[in-house]
Amino acid sequence: MTLPPEFQDWFARQGWSPHPHQLALLEAQGDTLLIAPTGGGKTLAGFLPSLVDLAGGHQGLHTLYVSPLKALTADIGRNLARPVADLGLPIRVEDRTGDTRSAARQRQRTDPPQILLTTPESLALMLSYPEAPRIFGNVRRVVLDELHALAENKRGDQLMLGLARLRTLSPGLTATGLSATVEDPEALAAFMGGARVINADPGPDPDIEMLATSRPAPWAGGGGHYAVPDVLDAIRGANTTIVFINTRAQAELFFQAIWAANEDNLPIGLHHGSLAREARARVEAAMAAGELRAVIATGSLDLGIDWGNVDLVIQVGAPKNVKRLVQRIGRANHRYNAPSRARIVPANRFEVIECVAALEAVRAHDLDGDARGPGPLDVLCQHILLTACAGPFEAGALYDEVRAAGPYRDLSRADFDDCVQFCATGGYALKAYDRWQRLVERGGLWGLRDPRAARDLRMNVGTIVEAEMLKVRWKRGGGLLGEVEEAFAATLVPGDTFLTGGQTVRYEGLRELTLEVSPNPHKQPKIAVFGGLKLATSTELSHRVLALIGDRAQWDGLPENTREWLALQAEMSALPRPGALVTESFRYDGRWHFALYGFAGRNALQTLGLLMTRTMEVAGLGPLGFLSTDYALLIWSVDSVTDPAPLLDRDGLREGLGAWLGGNAVMKRTFRNVAIVSGLIQRNMPGARRSGKQATFSSDILYDTLRRYDPDHLLLRVTATEAARGLVDFGRIEEMLDRSAALDHRMLDRVSPLAAPLMLEMGRVRIEGQGRMRLAEEEAEAMMRDAGLTLTDDPDLAAQAAGLDGMRAARPQPAATPRRRAGRGRPRTVPLAR
Structure with missing residues (x-):
């Protein structure tokens, strides 16, 4: 396929020339994966073959476009409208997401547009209708945008199963994956089921550095409020700015802080996934029209939004992941030949180091990413049930179809049959209950036992299980x-x-x-505490941070006060470094504290804290509580840890993990999510929705029942795999031990400089009354002075530097016990269960 003259003329009227990768994709045969930088015209490249083909006319659905975000889908619709109108193409472009009106959804089932923009969840729902063969039977192309983002979670597995179903309904269709930030293109191509990789010119390197701030980063805390005046100054100096915040709660707070300081009354918006659809749409429209000077956003605007007048991105808080940072940087100067301009604002002193390491990784084009495991079986169970909603199926044919999906290419027939049996009966312990007998085999074909169940199954489509x-x-x-x-x-x-x-x-x-x-x-x-994305520092970025701290030759890129902080740590104790696991014991405020600098991520170090405190309890050390960050674990106890080696014994940790996971809330929480995705528990019911408490209560009963009567149940096996890899992240504990050939334990007579911020996090309590600023200053100064550090003579700056914002003081408090509910101002420290 070549570019027709009318399309060449259209490019010329825009003052553009087609990029080589756009023409390469137009001429390509079969499935392709395009890797191109943000602003490199990926979306137009993906649609160009469709537009050229559609210029000759086509009845029914021709191209299906799937993206991870509803906001991205709406943005693509706006951008496609221009070439369609300019070229006078006889086509309709419509979206089908959770925001689409019901009347439009109904019409699309009988009269689909030529191009349909959708999400993985909506595609799965459409494929579950009996009309699916007619709707999708003439589809020629599927465009998978921001594929790297989908491949990182179960939504990608769900999408690949949907793509395999589409190939059955419309043999010969071609799939095109689009992505800007991929650490392993060949692995992503295999995820698609096999595709040819096309690499575009990467374009100029971004203009990215730390934002200069008038105040130093605080010792603790994660809000970044100390930099609000500097962020506002940067917004004033740019045309349009996106300020990315890692969580929804922090975005709300930062937005409020920005408005409180916005004396110029600059138009600034807020965008995150928990806002009403109308509120999100207003912000997106205002940004597209150039009416906003800035928007405070979370991951809801991470991907692909094409607002050409955005010329600055500010990341508040450490990005935790190099790929995420690169993706967000690309939102600025969304043009192929213009470098993106971005500034980073670390939220605290430790994040200064992480941000410097992330900047180095971006400049070195060193992306991070974990290898994908096999396709999860709970997603497959949902897919089987939705397939049955569309009509009866033959097990062998569906098994072959599923194995055409990249994540399930190694699926065994035994595991597939287990999934079918689960969908049919619920499993051995549940088969006596009619509610879980949903499939029946008739004449060699599996179908719904009661066709009325299709409505309930469709109401529970999806793999995202968020808090109620x-x-x-x-x-x-x-x-x-x-x-x-x-x-x-x-x-x-x-x-x-x-x-x-x-x-x-x-x-x-x-x-x-x-x-x-x-x-x-x-x-x-x-x-308002939102769950949102649970961001953890990637393994690769953690390694960079550890290498940076342990090598003085790399400190030149760090601020002077950070270099002094690390130098004092080297003098008083030891610097964490590759090849060694540094731990410390010291006494403070009548208690012993044990600090471990593991750089293994918050989930892994929290799991390690749970396991170590169990062992410490047996050893009679009297552990009282602990807290974890992405880099360190702090445990406080009655007696000291003088030799941490027995606490870190690999076999003992693994044995303790198995004993702890058996009836633990973490496993029950994981099981609840697996049960919802697989269809064992249905959150949405006609005319009602189960509350979170109801769903949790039901899943707890089911979990206990299955453990007792059917311990080898399919969902228990899935739960164990998910817990170890996700919430518990035990693999990163083992990775930490593997890379730590030496154990360097120091007995100290005071709090070490690196431990001081952990002590501040541990001791946050809310202080009310007129003296709160004075108390905050005195407590922060005392803590840091004990560690050999000084802050400032300015009381306001002292409170800011302590990460207290004049509201909280750093006094270590006794850990809460199971019978005592933590006060509203307390941190999320983990008490030891007695």
């Missing part, structure tokens, strides 16, 4: 503001205030699972 969310509306007027987690809503009483949608509101009451609120802009808010 409740809608927030104005009490008078009824306008939707957004959503908050059910667990947070349960803590509210009428009169409480919290932050949502960038506004402080007063909780008035709960009506039909909706929080009713009224405006209350003058009162200090609680914080």
Whole structure:
């Protein structure tokens, strides 16, 4: 296929010339994976073969475009409208996402457009209808945008199963994957089921560095509020800025802090996934129209949004992942020949080091990423049930089809049959219950036992299991503001205030699972705690940080105060370094503390803390509690740890993990998610939705029942795999031990410089009254002075540098016990269960 003259003329009228990779994709035969930098015209490259083909006319659905984000789908629709109109192409372009009106969805089932823009969840739903063979039977192309982002989680597995189904319905279709940030293109091509890789010219290196701030990064905390004046200055100096924040709660707080300091009344928006659809759409439209100077955003705007007037990206908080940073950088100067301009704001002193390491990785084009495991079986179970909703299937044919999906290419027939049997009966322990007998075999074909079950199964499509969310509306007027987690809503009483949608509101009451609120802009808010993305520093970035700390020759890129901090650590104790695991024991405030600098990620170090405290309890050391960060573990106890080697014995840790996981809440939480994805538990029911408490209660009963009567149940096996790899992350503990040939333990007579920020995190308590600033200053100064550090003579700066923002002091507190509920101002330290 070559570029027709009318398309050549269209490029010329825009002042453009087709990029070589766009023409290469136009001429390519078979499945392809295009790796091109942000702003390199990937999307147009993906659609160009479709537009050229559609210029000759086509009835029905021709091209299916799948993206990870609804915002990206809407943006693509806006961008496609231009060439379609300019070229006078006789085609319709429509979207099909969770935001699409029901009337439009119904019409698309009988009269689909030529190009349909959708998400993995909506595609799975459409494939479950009996009309699927007619809707998709003439599809010629599938475009998979931002494929690297989908491949990182179960949504990608679900999408690849859907692609395999599409190939069955429309033999001969071609798939095109698009991505900008891929550490292993061949592995991603294999994930697609096999594809030819096309690499575009990477373009110029980005203009990226740390944002110069008038105040130093604080010792602890994660909000980045100390840099608000500097971020505002940067916004003033740019046309349009996206300020990325890692979590929704932090985005709300940072947005409020920006507005409080926004004396120029610059138009600044807020965008994250828990805002109402209308609120997100207004911000997206305003950005596209150039009406905003900045938007505070989370991962909801990470991918592919093409706003050409964005000329600056600011990342507040360490990016945790080099690929994520590169992706976010690419939102600025979304043009092929223009370097993206980005600035990073570390949230605390440790993050300064991580940010410097991340900058070095970006400049070295060194991306991070973990190898993908085999396709999860709970996703396959959902796919089998949805396939049955579309019509009866033959097991052998479906098995062959599933193995055509990249993640399931090594699926054994035994595992597939186990999934079919689970879908049919629920498994040995549950087969006596009618509710789980959903499939039946008739004449060699498997189908739904009761066709009415299809409605319930379709209502529960998806692999994302988030915390239960409740809608927030104005009490008078009824306008939707957004959503908050059910667990947070349960803590509210009428009169409480919290932050949502960038506004402080007063909780008035709960009506039909909706929080009713009224405006209350003058009162200090609680914080709406969103789960959002659980970001953990990648293994590769952690290794870079460890190498940077352990090698003085690499310190030149660090701020002077950070270099002094590390130098003092080397003098008083030891620097963490590759090949050695540095640990410390010291006494402070009447208790012994043990610090381990593992650089293994928060989940892994939290798991290690749980296992070590169990062993310490047996050894009679009296552990009281612990906390973990991405880099370090801090345990406080009655007696000291003088020899950590027995606590870090690999066999003992693995044995302890098995004993601990058996009936632990982590396993039950993982099982709940697996049960929801697989269809064992249905969250959405006609006319109602199960609350989070109801779903958790049901899953706990099922988990205990299966462990007792069917310990080899399919979902228990999936749960064990998921827990070890995800929430527990035991593999990173083993990786930490593998790379640590030496154990360097130091007995100290005071808090070490590296441990001091951990002590501040451990001891945060809210201080009320007029003296809170003074107390914050005194407590922070005392803590740092004990570690041989000094802050500043300015009380306000001292509180800021301590990460307390004038609201919290750094006094270590006794760890909470299971019978005592932690106060609202306490950190998430983990008490030792007695």
